[in-house]
Amino acid sequence: MKKIRAGVIGASGYAGAELVRLLWMHPEVELAGINSKSYLGQKIADLYPSFYQIIDLPFEEEDSVIAKSDVVFASLPHGLSEPLAKKCDALGKVFIDLGADFRLDNEADYQEWYHLQYQEPQLHKKAVYGLPELFREDIKTASIIGNPGCxxxxxxxxxxxxxxxxxxxxxxxxxxxxxxxxxxxxxxxxxxxxxxxxxxxxxxxxxxxxxxxxxxxxxxxxxxxxxxxxxxxxxxxxxxxxxxxxxxxxxxxxxxxxxxxxxxxxxxxxxxxxxxxxxxxxxxxxxxxxxxxxxxxxxxxxxxxxxxxxxxxxMVKGAGGQAIQNMNIRFGYPETMGLSMVPASF
The missing domain is CATH 3.30.360.10 (Dihydrodipicolinate Reductase; domain 2)
Known part of the structure; x- marks a missing residue:
């Protein structure tokens, strides 16, 4: 079976970098590209030395990452994910948002608590809330998944x-x-x-x-x-x-x-x-x-x-790990694949 090509938008942030770390260890994922506007052209290992000689990918433009990916993860502040979701939706790519833009069903709640309006209301009709233990069946066929907050x-x-x-x-x-x-x-x-x-x-x-x-x-x-x-x-x-x-x-x-x-x-x-x-x-x-x-x-x-x-x-169950759990469900992989880490004792 061909590996899933995954891209991460906003990979220079804490949640984005953790997602990169976890995706790299997933046996059925190829990390196709990573993005950061602030560090464009630099390597992620220059920003996070723990990746040195392991992950040497450079930060690319958003469109380049989307073009190369089957699934796109966005780890961005609220208000920035809808345009990316629109691009992915038009290209038939799965979009998993670690931000807040696709978590709330009611736009009035989003306006009250985040002081913004939905830019793409039609996309929210497709989006599902990605808490696997409670909404697994919805996730299986979703094209846009709102990863829950921590x-x-x-x-x-x-x-x-x-x-x-x-x-x-x-x-x-x-x-x-x-x-x-x-x-x-x-x-x-x-x-x-x-x-x-x-x-x-x-x-x-x-x-x-x-x-x-x-x-x-x-x-x-x-x-x-x-x-x-x-x-x-x-x-x-x-x-x-x-x-x-x-x-x-x-x-x-x-x-x-x-x-x-x-x-x-x-x-x-x-x-x-x-x-x-x-x-x-x-x-x-x-x-x-x-x-x-x-x-x-x-x-x-x-x-x-x-x-x-x-x-x-x-950073894991509250962000990157849960996003990968959602990806596993969506693409039909065992839910625990790439996530079977044993907790440390000290």
Whole structure:
């Protein structure tokens, strides 16, 4: 079988570079071309020395990368992916967007949270939301796939079985997430400079993070109801990883053992979601460089409050790894192909 030719637009960013690393190791992929406007003509190994004598590809123009590829990944800030998706769609190429442009169903939500309008409304009718464990059948035939955000991935996978069971108050969900700094990209801000970030830990964009409508949209689809969340992200002084702690009030008495059995059943055939044994807690230390999502279940019996903890690597399951998982599904390869990395223990 001929290898898939893959191209990466925006390969100089953190998520783009991680995607290049993972695609290079995929046994059925030929990395056809990579792009970066900022580093056009330079080699990726000059920017990321870890690629030295392994990946020596130069950064090319967008159109050159698209022409040589069967599947095009875009790792760009919001507002830049629609023109690329239009070109790929016209040429019959699969487009997988790691940005935010194809994640939201409702244009009004995109306008409210990203302050932009859709440039190509007809493309959004073709686009599917690429969270494999929940929307696999849609992904199989999609030409445009919106890769989920990193926070929404950690949250939706933790909550999905609970939303299906219809045993919580959907309007009272409280979510605290903590992320490594790669999640904010390469662009510096006051909060990501070393002296400010080092030995620090603080929330940001409290009650106003752009991933809020994406999270509510996904959870609403799972339970068939309107969902309202209070979402607070935090910035950790580490490179990568996300831990989400989620609080849900039960509508009736439930025991954690019963809930655990439901979670194990729900994810029994999902290779990348690990439901940890009761008494264990999901920890980002054991997720680095892998496409796994660990979920642990806990119960505040006194208040009948379910507490969920999930952990992912925001650069892999939260970005490049999930994009490759979507590619595998779309092109009929085993879902785990190129993604069977064992988590490090330290």
């Amino acid at each position: 926070y929404p991935t950690s949250i939706a996978l933790a909550l999905a079985p609970l939303m299906k069971l219809d045993i919580i108050h959907e309007q009272h969900l409280i979510i605290d997430s903590k992320s490594g700094t790669t999640g904010s990209g390469k662009g510096l801000s006051d909060s990501t400079h070393f002296p400010r970030l080092n030995e620090s830990f603080a929330p940001y964009k409290i009650g106003a993070h752009r991933h809020t409508p994406e999270i509510e949209q996904t959870l609403g689809k799972l339970c068939g109801k309107d969902v309202s969340i209070s979402f607070t992200p935090h910035l950790l002084p580490i490179n990568r990883g996300i831990v989400s702690t989620i609080y849900a009030d039960a509508t009736d008495e439930i025991h954690v053992e019963e809930l655990y059995a439901q979670y194990v059943k729900f994810y029994a055939n999902e290779p990348f979601v690990r439901v940890l044994p009761l008494g264990k807690t999901a920890d980002l230390k054991y997720m680095k460089y892998t496409n796994y999502c660990d979920v642990s279940l806990h119960m505040d019996e006194r208040n009948q409050r379910i507490i969920l903890v999930s952990a992912i690597d925001n």
